[in-house]
Amino acid sequence: MVAINSAIKEIRFLLPQAASNFKSFVLKTYPVIKKEHPYLPVLIRECQGVQPTVVVRLEKGVEVKKHVANFSEAELTNLLQNP
Numbered sequence: 001m002v003a004i005n006s007a008i009k010e011i012r013f014l015l016p017q018a019a020s021n022f023k024s025f026v027l028k029t030y031p032v033i034k035k036e037h038p039y040l041p042v043l044i045r046e047c048q049g050v051q052p053t054v055v056v057r058l059e060k061g062v063e064v065k066k067h068v069a070n071f072s073e074a075e076l077t078n079l080l081q082n083p
Helices: 021-036 073-081
Strands: 010-016 042-047 053-057 063-067
Touching: 010 021, 021 042, 021 073, 053 073
Parallel strands: 010 042
Antiparallel strands: 010 053, 053 063
């Protein structure tokens, strides 16, 4: 289960084309997020030459952008709980 902070209004995942732990985390977590939060916009973009990144839009349009290349699964989950 992935508990999402209620202040989050949108999540964007920017994935590199190469396989990575981040990509597997997103593919595993996305169905759970959409099941628990069906109206939360979750965008997944796979791009060439990008760093693995999570962009979280909060209330009043505030965005938090984190490069997560070396994050563990626990750290990624924590980012979604406490942006």
